[in-house]
Amino acid sequence: MNDVLAASPDIAEIGRGVLVGVLLLFVAFGAIPVIAGLAQFLVIPVHAVRNHYRETGPYLPNVAVLVPAWNEAAVLPASVERLMGLDYPPDRLRVYVVDDASTDDTPAVMAGLAERFPGRVVHLRREKGGEGKAHTLNHGLREVLADDWMEALLIMDADVIYAPESLRKMTRHLADPTVGAVTAYIREGSRNPEGLTRFIGFDYLAAQAASRRAQNVAGAMACLAGGAQLHTRENLLAIGGQIDTSSLAEDTVTTFRTQLAGHRVVFEPHARVLAEEPAGIDALWKQRLRWARGNVQITSMYRHLFFRKSVHPGLGGFFFGMFWFAILLLPLAMLMVSVGLIGLHLLDSELASDVFGAAAFVPVATFVFMVTLTLSMDPAVGRTVWREALLFPGLISFLVLLGATFPMLVPFDGAANTGWTLFVYSWLVLCIPMAFAVRKLETTRWGRRLAPIGLYLVGFGPMMCAITVDAYLKEYRGAAMTWDKTEKTGRVMA
Amino acid sequence: MSTDLTATRPYRISAPVVLTEAELAARGGVLPVWADPVALADETEADRLRERRLYVGLAVAIAVVVALWTVRSFLG
Numbered sequence: 001m002n003d004v005l006a007a008s009p010d011i012a013e014i015g016r017g018v019l020v021g022v023l024l025l026f027v028a029f030g031a032i033p034v035i036a037g038l039a040q041f042l043v044i045p046v047h048a049v050r051n052h053y054r055e056t057g058p059y060l061p062n063v064a065v066l067v068p069a070w071n072e073a074a075v076l077p078a079s080v081e082r083l084m085g086l087d088y089p090p091d092r093l094r095v096y097v098v099d100d101a102s103t104d105d106t107p108a109v110m111a112g113l114a115e116r117f118p119g120r121v122v123h124l125r126r127e128k129g130g131e132g133k134a135h136t137l138n139h140g141l142r143e144v145l146a147d148d149w150m151e152a153l154l155i156m157d158a159d160v161i162y163a164p165e166s167l168r169k170m171t172r173h174l175a176d177p178t179v180g181a182v183t184a185y186i187r188e189g190s191r192n193p194e195g196l197t198r199f200i201g202f203d204y205l206a207a208q209a210a211s212r213r214a215q216n217v218a219g220a221m222a223c224l225a226g227g228a229q230l231h232t233r234e235n236l237l238a239i240g241g242q243i244d245t246s247s248l249a250e251d252t253v254t255t256f257r258t259q260l261a262g263h264r265v266v267f268e269p270h271a272r273v274l275a276e277e278p279a280g281i282d283a284l285w286k287q288r289l290r291w292a293r294g295n296v297q298i299t300s301m302y303r304h305l306f307f308r309k310s311v312h313p314g315l316g317g318f319f320f321g322m323f324w325f326a327i328l329l330l331p332l333a334m335l336m337v338s339v340g341l342i343g344l345h346l347l348d349s350e351l352a353s354d355v356f357g358a359a360a361f362v363p364v365a366t367f368v369f370m371v372t373l374t375l376s377m378d379p380a381v382g383r384t385v386w387r388e389a390l391l392f393p394g395l396i397s398f399l400v401l402l403g404a405t406f407p408m409l410v411p412f413d414g415a416a417n418t419g420w421t422l423f424v425y426s427w428l429v430l431c432i433p434m435a436f437a438v439r440k441l442e443t444t445r446w447g448r449r450l451a452p453i454g455l456y457l458v459g460f461g462p463m464m465c466a467i468t469v470d471a472y473l474k475e476y477r478g479a480a481m482t483w484d485k486t487e488k489t490g491r492v493m494a
Numbered sequence: 495m496s497t498d499l500t501a502t503r504p505y506r507i508s509a510p511v512v513l514t515e516a517e518l519a520a521r522g523g524v525l526p527v528w529a530d531p532v533a534l535a536d537e538t539e540a541d542r543l544r545e546r547r548l549y550v551g552l553a554v555a556i557a558v559v560v561a562l563w564t565v566r567s568f569l570g
Binding site for chain 2: 044045047048051053054056057058059060061087088089092151165168169172174175176177213232269270361364365368369370372373376377405406408409
C-alpha cells in the first residue's frame with residue numbers, strides 16, 4: 001500500500017505527461033490542412049511544364065450548348081446573343097435552352113430568339129419543373145443525345161458570360177481522345193465588386209485558377225465547374241447519358257464518373273468565364289451549403305475510392321485524398337487546435353505560449369505564400385481583391401496572427417494574461433459560431449449595414465467552415481435536399 | 495501527361511472550316527482564328543508559354559515569405 005502511495009506522484013506526473021502529449025497531438029492535427037494547402041500550392045508552378053497543351057489540336061467539333069433555365073427571361077436574351085457571338089464556327093454551335101417550366105416570360109423570349117437564330121437556338125420546355133438542375137439538364141441531354149449532330153456538349157448556366165475565344169480554347173483539349181471533359185476558369189464577374197463579392201472573387205481565384213492547376217498536375221479533378229463543363233459525346237454515353245440526381249453536387253458526381261470511366265478531365269485556365277455570384281450572406285450560405293452537403297454526400301458515395309490507387313490512380317491517390325479531406329475536416333482541425341492550446345494553457349501556460357508562438361509563423365508564412373501566388377495568377381482580379389485575400393481568415397484572426405508573428409510589435413504574453421490568452425486560443429473555433437451569428441445578423445433591421453462589418457471581422461474562411469459544419473448537421477439530421485436557386489440580377493459585366 | 499491510350503488511338507480531328515468569299519467579306523476580309531489552323535496553333539503555344547508566368551508568381555511568393563521572415567528576425 002505504501003509502495004502505491006509512494007509511486008502516485010510519479011503516476012500523476014506520467015498522466016500529466018501523456019495528457020500534454022495528447023494535447024500536442026491535437027495541435028499537430030491542425031497542421032494537416034496547412035500542409036495539404038502548402039503541398040497543393042507548391043505543385044501549382046509545375047503546371048508551367050506539366051500541362052496538356054502539347055496534346056491539344058485544332059479540333060472544332062459540333063458543340064451543343066445546354067442552358068438550364070428557370071425564370072431567366074431577364075438574362076436569356078443577352079446570354080444567347082453572347083453565345084451566338086462566340087469566336088467559333090457558327091455552323092458548329094447550337095444553343096439548347098431547357099426551360100424548367102418557367103412562369104415568367106421565358107417561353108416568349110425563347111420564341112423570339114429561336115426566330116432570330118433559326119436552327120441555332122432551340123427552346124426545350126419541361127411542363128413539370130422544380131425538381132432541380134440535374135433533372136432539367138437530363139431533359140435536355142435526352143434531346144441532344146438523340147441527334148447525331150452533337151459531338152461535344154457544353155453545360156453552362158444562363159447568367160455566365162464566356163470570353164469570345166473560350167469555347168475553342170476548351171475544344172482543343174478534346175482532340176486528345178483520352179480527354180472526356182474540359183472545364184474553364186470561372187471568375188466572379190460583378191461590375192463593381194464590393195465586400196462579399198470581393199471575397200468570392202478571391203475564393204474563386206484560389207479554388208479555380210490556383211487549385212485546378214494543381215489538380216491538372218496531379219491528374220485528378222475534383223469538380224467540373226457547373227457553369228463551364230464541356231463533354232465529348234463518348235464521355236456522356238460512358239457515364240450513362242444522364243446527370244446524377246441523387247445528390248446535391250451533380251457536377252462533382254459527373255466529374256468523378258468521367259474519371260472512373262477512364263477519361264481525363266482537364267482544366268483550361270485561359271478559357272475565361274464570368275459568373276454572377278450571391279451579393280448577400282444568406283444567399284451565399286444557401287448556395288455553399290448545397291455544395292458542402294453535396295461534398296459530404298459524395299464522400300459517402302465514393303468512400304471506397306479515397307486513398308486507393310488501385311481503384312483510380314488519380315482520385316484514389318494520396319494527394320487527392322489529402323486535398324479532399326483537408327477541406328472537409330477543417331472545422332474539426334480548428335476545434336482540435338483550440339482544445340489543444342486551451343488544455344496546454346491550463347496544464348502549462350508557458351508551454352502553450354511557446355507552442356503557439358513557434359507554430360504561428362508556419363501557417364502565417366504558408367498563408368502569405370498561398371495568397372501571393374494566388375493573386376499573381378490573375379493580376380487584374382488580384383488588384384481588386386488583395387485586401388479581402390489578407391482578411392480571408394477575418395480581421396480578428398489577422399490581428400491575432402500578426403501579434404503571434406511579430407510579438408515585439410503586439411506584446412502577447414500567453415503565460416500572464418489568462419483572459420486574453422484564452423480568447424486567442426479559443427477564437428480559432430469560436431469564429432465558427434460567430435459566422436452563424438453574422439448570417440443571422442443579416443436578417444435583422446440593421447443587418448444590411450452590420451453584417452458586412454461582421455463578415456470582415458469573422459472572415460470568409462471561417463464562414464465556409466461554418467457552412468461545412470452546417471452541412472454535417474443537415475446531413476446527420478437527414479434534412480430535405482432542396483435546390484435553392486441563386487437569385488441572379490444580370491449584374492455581371494460584359 | 496501522355497498515356498498509353500494516345501499511342502493506340504488517333505487524335506480527334508474535325509472537318510476543315512471553309513469560308514466562302516461572302517462570309518470572308520462579311521468579316522472585313524479578316525480570317526477568323528478558328529478558320530486558320532496555324533493561328534489556332536499559335537494561340538495554344540501562346541497560352542502554353544503564358545503558363546511560365548507561374549514561375550514569376552512562385553518567385554514573388556517566396557520573396558514575400560523571405561521578407562516576412564527577415565523583418566521578423568530583424569525586429570526580434
